[in-house]
Structures are given as C-alpha cells and as structure tokens.
Amino acid sequence: MTAITEDGTLDEALQRVHSTGPELSQGWLSNHAPMAVEALARHGQARTVHRWLDAYRHRTDELPSAALTITDDNWREALGDPRHLGSWIAHFTRLTAELPWTDVLTAWWPRLLPGIIAGATHPVIRVGHAVRTLLTDGETEPRTAELAHALGYWAARHQPLPVTVTPSGGAGPHRALDAVPSLAVQEGGVLDRLARLPAAEGWPAAASGLRRPAGPDDARDLLTELVRATVARYPRYAHGDAVMLVHAATAPNAVLRVLPALPRALWVPSLTAAWEASAVLTAAYAPARPVFPAAPGVTTTMEESFALAAAHGDAHVIKLADTAWDVGGPAALAATARACELIEPGDG
Incomplete structure (x- = not known):
C-alpha cells in the first residue's frame, strides 16, 4: 500500500475540508473533497491537492452548527436525522478527543453498519479513507477529526435497507453479482429505487x-x-x-x-x-445487458492510470482509480479508463 507523503499536504487539506459540511450546497449531494484529496496525496499527486480543493471549494457548504447534544439517551432518536448533521459531527469530535479512535469505531461500527446505503454509501466510503490513513500513516489531529466528520455524516444520514440480505447461497462474488437482476424501472434517486427492491422479480x-x-x-x-x-x-x-x-x-x-x-x-x-x-x-x-468496450490501451501501470484519473479531475474517477489501484491488473486499468471516458469532469 502506498504511504502518504509526510510533507503535511494531507493534514493541511483536511483542515481546509473541515470548515465545510459533509454535503454540497446544491442539495444533499456528498462533499467528495476529503476522499479525493486522501487518494491524490496517497498516490503521488500531492502537488495537485490544494489546486483540486481550490477548484472544488465553490461547491461546498458551511459546516452545519450543532443544535443538539447527542447523548446515550437520545442517540437512537437522532440516528438518521439529517437535521442533526452538525450535532453528530460534534458528538464524534468529542468522543475521539476523549477515547482512542479505535474504541469509538468499534462501538459505533455495528450501530451504523445496517445503514450502509446512507448517502448513496458516501459516508462509509469516507470512513474507509479516514481509517486507512490512521492505520497506515499514523494519528494526527486532522486525521482523527476526519474520522469524526465521516462517522457523524454516516449517523445523520443512516438509512436501513427495506429488505434484509443474508448471504446463504453457494456462489462466489463474481457469479453472485451476475445473478442480481436489474430493476425493471431504473428511475429516480437511490431511495426511490430502494423502495422497488422488495417486489422486484428475482x-x-x-x-x-x-x-x-x-x-x-x-x-x-x-x-x-x-x-x-x-x-x-x-x-x-x-x-x-x-x-x-x-x-x-x-x-x-x-x-x-x-x-x-x-x-x-x-x-x-x-x-x-x-x-x-x-x-x-x-x-x-446496472443495465440488464453489458457492453464489451475495446481495451483502452491508454495506460500500462497503476501509476499511469491514477495520473490519468487525477488529470481528469472528477472525484468519482479519482476514487475508482484509488480502489482499482488496490485491485491491480488489466481489469483495474480498464475500469479507470472507462470511468474517464464516461464521466464528465465535474460530475462528482
């Protein structure tokens, strides 16, 4: 795993990010800045981090204020209530200041996990980036604060699935995903589509x-x-x-x-x-029918592939390239190239 360059770039970037809220000014779309800058800093693109933030900054909103004190008595009622975004972030900021971050994560992970689809999965993705940095590169105040912001976002947007899914078949992940049927009506947002799942054939x-x-x-x-x-x-x-x-x-x-x-x-x-x-x-x-695009042939190494994503600039492309880096191989190169082809710069 590539380590963060210890030049202070990531911590400086996270401090900038933490003056903003976890969602964008255009609605409840997620603020991708903390995830994108972590990936850029990790994969040899630290020099682009602040420039990327400068370009993204106009889309972000102010950090919401904390109107409620989350306690052991009221957290269940506040869970999944986006009106308390600021309050949840303040709650986890206090917890991570008082306790080891691993203790906070262990206590709250099973509480939050049933709501993994929250915010179209952006909160759990943000937690993953934060934890990777803490585990791989060490603990600093901005890195611990980033975990607090990520957990707070997840708690405020917590969204249980309308159906319970329990692995109990005989297929590995490749075959199991191939068997998942596409919704007959793929329209609307995540919540609209979730509501159709229980009645979907197959x-x-x-x-x-x-x-x-x-x-x-x-x-x-x-x-x-x-x-x-x-x-x-x-x-x-x-x-x-x-x-x-x-x-x-x-x-x-x-x-x-x-x-x-x-x-x-x-x-x-x-x-x-x-x-x-x-x-x-x-x-x-996912559409019912796949296509088989020609091999892109643009990049031959993960370093080149990630550089291509960084030059593209969209946060989703950068995050997919970051996950593709973990996977490696021709499929990972193809995934990043395809994202660069299909996603317009600025979509994320």
Whole structure:
C-alpha cells in the first residue's frame, strides 16, 4: 500500500475540508473533497491537492452548527436525522478527543453498519479513507477529526435497507453479482429505487446468493473478491450509470479497509453489509445487458492510470482509480479508463 507523503499536504487539506459540511450546497449531494484529496496525496499527486480543493471549494457548504447534544439517551432518536448533521459531527469530535479512535469505531461500527446505503454509501466510503490513513500513516489531529466528520455524516444520514440480505447461497462474488437482476424501472434517486427492491422479480433469491462465510478470515477473503468482481464488472456495465456504479466497488473496498481496525467478530457482518451495498447498487443502476468496450490501451501501470484519473479531475474517477489501484491488473486499468471516458469532469 502506498504511504502518504509526510510533507503535511494531507493534514493541511483536511483542515481546509473541515470548515465545510459533509454535503454540497446544491442539495444533499456528498462533499467528495476529503476522499479525493486522501487518494491524490496517497498516490503521488500531492502537488495537485490544494489546486483540486481550490477548484472544488465553490461547491461546498458551511459546516452545519450543532443544535443538539447527542447523548446515550437520545442517540437512537437522532440516528438518521439529517437535521442533526452538525450535532453528530460534534458528538464524534468529542468522543475521539476523549477515547482512542479505535474504541469509538468499534462501538459505533455495528450501530451504523445496517445503514450502509446512507448517502448513496458516501459516508462509509469516507470512513474507509479516514481509517486507512490512521492505520497506515499514523494519528494526527486532522486525521482523527476526519474520522469524526465521516462517522457523524454516516449517523445523520443512516438509512436501513427495506429488505434484509443474508448471504446463504453457494456462489462466489463474481457469479453472485451476475445473478442480481436489474430493476425493471431504473428511475429516480437511490431511495426511490430502494423502495422497488422488495417486489422486484428475482431479487430476494439473488440477493442471498453469495455463499455464507465460514468465519472471519473467509469473510475477509470474500470481501476482497467482491471488490475485484465489482471493479472487473465496471467497464461492461458503467454505461447504465457511470457515477453510481463507482460506489458498487468503492463501498465494499471501504469496508475492507476498515476490517484491520475492527474486532474479528465484526468481520462477517461487515461482509454482509458490503454485499448488501454492492447488490443493491447493481440492481438499481446496472443495465440488464453489458457492453464489451475495446481495451483502452491508454495506460500500462497503476501509476499511469491514477495520473490519468487525477488529470481528469472528477472525484468519482479519482476514487475508482484509488480502489482499482488496490485491485491491480488489466481489469483495474480498464475500469479507470472507462470511468474517464464516461464521466464528465465535474460530475462528482
């Protein structure tokens, strides 16, 4: 795994980001800045971080104020209430100042995990970036604060799925995803599509088609394979919705990045939630018929591929390239090239 260059760029960038809220001024679309700058700094593009932030800054909104004090008595009522975005961020900022960040994560991960689809999975993806930095590059105040902001965003947008998905079939991730049916009506936002899932033909059986893991290590291996499968599928299905299908890969990869910071007892439920996210996004946004684009032949190394994504500039392209870097190989190169082709700069 590539380490962050210790020149202070990432911490400076995170401090800039933390003056803004987790959503953009155009509505409830997510603020992608903390995820994009972490990926840029990690993969040899630190020199572009502040320039990227300068270009993105006009889209962001002010950090919301904290009108409510979240406590042990009222957190359940406040969970999933976006009116308390600022209050949740303040709550986790206090917790991470009082306790080791790993303790905070361990306590709250099982509470938040059932709402993994929150914010179209952006909160869990943001948590994954934050945890990767803390585990790989060490703890600093801005990095711990970033985890607090990410957890607060997740808590405020917490969104349980309308159906329970439990891996109980016999398929690995590649075959299980191939069996997920596309919604007959792929219109509207995430919540509109979620509402159609329970009645979708073939959905319940396909959603449970992933095989049940034998234990924590098997869950980690299945999760790793799930990330590989979603990256490999992206070039063939991204024409359905090139932006939203990025999350089918980056959400499970975020969960995979968090596993080393969690007790092993949480690994199996983490796989289940990651599979839920990928299966839901596949059903909601992947077209029924794949296409088979010609091999791009643009890049031959992951460094070149990520540089291509950085030059493109869109946050979703950068985040997919970051996940593709973890996967490696021709499929990863093809996924990044396809994202550059289909996503307009500025879409994210």
